[in-house]
Amino acid sequence: MAAANVRDVAALAGVSVGTVSNVLNQSKHVSPATSQRVLAAIDELGFIRNDAARQLRVGQSRTVGFMVLDVSNPFFTDIARGVEDTLTQFNRSLLLGNSGEDAGRELGYLDLFEEQRVSGLLITPVGDVLPRLERLRSRGSPVVLVDRHENADSFSSVSVDDRLGGRLAAEHLLDTGRTSLAFLGGPASILQVADRAGGARDALASRGAAPLRVLEFDAMRAEAGRQGAEQLLALSAGERPDAVFAANDLIALGVLQGLTHAGVRVPDDIAIIGYDDISFVADAAIPISSIRQPAWEMGRAATELLMAEIDDPGAHDYRHVVFQPELVVRESTVGGGAAQAG
């Protein structure tokens, strides 16, 4: 059975194809009676419009591409849900690509998005793709950067003040009586990581505290945290920090596991604070304090910026939404029942 097309619908309803199209798009005035007949025909034939034809004619699709850094990190799936929920309101849908921090895969998805003529693109870039993004935009697909604020001048973006986040984390640890802080993070080349560490250093300096000890790892996964715990355990009691600031929650979970497994009491001996506030840190056996980034809201904001650019392609005032991170205190830094979500 070949799928019905507008011509079949028009024939059955006794109208022209133009009228069917008008009904489908609720655009022009169509008399209620006619509309009714067309809808009945659509229903009877089980007609579903061929989006490829629509797209070919109109020149653009109703889908928006979202290139995610790592789908296995709940932080990014939370952003994705914000994007999806918002797109639904705009009657558009989501084409999700997962670069997995791989520049090659990223390029592959960019090709796909361009072949699809996506109406817009949200991306947390991995490789050096800015020229590519410029081209996409020049061809009618606006681009919004998510969780990146480099090259702020040429693209709209949504980001979080990572420096402030780092400061909040360090200040909280100092406020709760810690004196010696270690930072466990991914490569310093990642701007977020550098900013978070930088913010922590600012806080330490302004309070005259001991300098930040930095342990650097390749990937921001739990395994890095476990390695970090080992390195901390290898230090003499005098050298060992009494607080850990992890660049993200996956690392924090790894550290927690490594330390408690070795009999270190958290937070009594060593406090731990993470970053992102993914739900799993609240569910950890010792709930982990974290710096909350409003993931869902970031997704929504990015989508709204994108829709604004789509609706007004002429405008060249690229906007930057910067969210404020927020300290969430849990037992991993204050112990007992004293913890309160903040």
Next chain:
Amino acid sequence: MAAANVRDVAALAGVSVGTVSNVLNQSKHVSPATSQRVLAAIDELGFIRNDAARQLRVGQSRTVGFMVLDVSNPFFTDIARGVEDTLTQFNRSLLLGNSGEDAGRELGYLDLFEEQRVSGLLITPVGDVLPRLERLRSRGSPVVLVDRHENADSFSSVSVDDRLGGRLAAEHLLDTGRTSLAFLGGPASILQVADRAGGARDALASRGAAPLRVLEFDAMRAEAGRQGAEQLLALSAGERPDAVFAANDLIALGVLQGLTHAGVRVPDDIAIIGYDDISFVADAAIPISSIRQPAWEMGRAATELLMAEIDDPGAHDYRHVVFQPELVVRESTVGGGAAQAG
């Protein structure tokens, strides 16, 4: 700047559009020299083929739809990665829909997938969509059920032997000396939940153990586990089970948190075993034993079944791949350093 099309490429390369198409699709014999010129023209113009036009002509897209139950559950994102990795090999891409266990959203995505003429569909159905799926298939988009085996006769499917999983969990708890088991799960109307509980009951019965105490919750999230912990704590010491079998790992995490928070020692006082083996249970402060489902492999298998049907649409022998679950022992059931991944 209007994007270049095949005609522009053909003109620049001094060939016909047909030849450009042949180069693009590497199908017919094209002389190396001509091919070179065409590729050069493509490069110079920055030509990217318009997939809508391709799709309109060919009648089908190169994308496969995947309708996920809950993107925030790592189990499903792991399946999605298996799907994505496999599709990449087949040179196709993924259109991801997240029903969030909402039948309404599910229908919305089915419309979208049908408008897009996806070349196939993977779905963990929520609502009563089988007639709809039949129609999709009759219109050229084969369907494979993921993690469901109801209506096994009319669709290919990939699933896991949940009954065996339940038995493995219960037997492991009995083997480690537990005598009184509680099952914390979602609504019994979900087949997976019923099967897992059923498998556990089988094991208890065949060993002559005490019957399974079942606590039922609405959603399979960590919050349910916390509530379950409260209910367990409210029982008198005599009544309280010495082992918990959680229907999924999110629940297990919640139980663990609730129990340890109240000072109950895990596993000494109460052992906990979860289901799915998401990575976060291994990273929990007390790593949780679990029943592993091979998520990535399920994604791959489902995709391969789908591709087989796409390549041979005539065949009506629907295949069913049933994976075996696997016990993974961690500290939440055996304590100390004795745990070993199984």
Next chain:
DNA sequence: AATCGCACTTGAATCGATTCAGGTATCTTC
């Protein structure tokens, strides 16, 4: 009765890649 305005409808042209029957040049073979 003629004219105009309004509301609704028509249908040919269009988007761009693919297809495939048919064309041309070059090479083989007897």
Next chain:
DNA sequence: GAAGATACCTGAATCGATTCAAGTGCGATT
């Protein structure tokens, strides 16, 4: 050197929804 085979190339027709200039019918106005 003629017939046939081979390799490569051409370009008009096609997919199906949308667009928009043009058309139709009907009531209101003069």
